[in-house]
Amino acid sequence: MRKSILLSVLFLFAFWSEGVSQEIEKLFDSEVPISMKMSFSIKEIKSKTNDSTYMDSEISVQTSSGSWETFPFEIRTRGNFRLANCYYPPMRIKLKKGEAKGTIFQGNRSLKLVLPCSKTKFADSFLGKEYLAYQLFEQVTPYTFDTRLVKVEFTNLDDKKGGAVVLLGILIEDDDEVAKRFDGEILTKKIPPSIMEDSATVRHDLFQMMIGNTDWSGLYQHNQKVMLVGEKTIIPLAYDFDMTGLVNPPYGQVNSAVGIEKITDRMFRGFCRDPALVQTIRKEFLAKESKIFQTIELNKQYFSEADAKWVNNFIKEFYDILKNDKLFQQKVLESCRKADGTYSF
Known part of the structure; x- marks a missing residue:
């Protein structure tokens, strides 16, 4: 009798302990x-x-x-x-x-x-827009x-x-924790963009165009990690979105070799892929338009009212390109980079 009572108490304690551990808030x-x-x-x-x-x-x-x-x-x-x-x-x-x-x-x-770059009054607003970029990326891809x-x-x-x-x-x-979530591995060697998973890479590249980011490189993994999932699926992971048109910080600058004058000049830096696939990903972005603007609305509390207007207009310009066949052909399909890194135009 005493043994069964003791076992019952131990079981209840174990059950309670498990419940407590499950209630711990994850970061x-x-x-x-x-x-x-x-x-x-x-x-x-x-x-x-x-x-x-x-x-x-x-x-x-x-x-x-x-x-x-x-x-x-x-x-x-x-x-x-x-x-x-x-x-x-x-x-x-x-x-x-x-x-x-x-x-x-x-x-x-x-x-x-x-943390914010400077001690100025509106420094937090730039940080809030950088956080928004991460939230927008979550609407585009799980990676x-x-x-x-x-x-x-x-x-x-x-x-x-x-x-x-x-x-x-x-x-x-x-890095290692994001890889663990996908049962993957972060690769440290340089990976040619041509062998990265097509759909994930096009989503990544169109997203970078959406936020006006040219401060990244698929060739040299600048502001980009690459993750191996399974035996041979390689996924690009973007980060560090401060030097973008979306954030538009006071210290913003572009590499003269990129071919634009300021970071708010949007361009597509992705490598050429099957046009049919790119069109498919284009449709994905169009289908997510409302979610993209909802995400902006949910996060506008973290930047100024003027910046909220700027962000909405800047993202709208991207969607204007997606909705126009001629502009999409010109600014994406005909502007992609060839295998040697040069541009098609």
């Missing part, structure tokens, strides 16, 4: 921004860290109950252009081993953190990096007189 399961607190020296993180060197720090996160929980993180700088040109450096943050279990960071111990907005109460230890400032930020999923 990317919600679109509600997370409140965080960070405090470090910008000068120190820029001078003492790099792609392989971290420094110890702490990050406090507000829980769903409103209380604050502090975690031991390691942080470092990353990137190139924004690291050299922005006040707030782009970072990689990594929760120390063993500290993530049972927390919101379980399964996402290593993350990228993007994306998960993201979540954060509101960071940041104290720069270099500023002895100033207090904390609240910044909008983006947490971006680690």
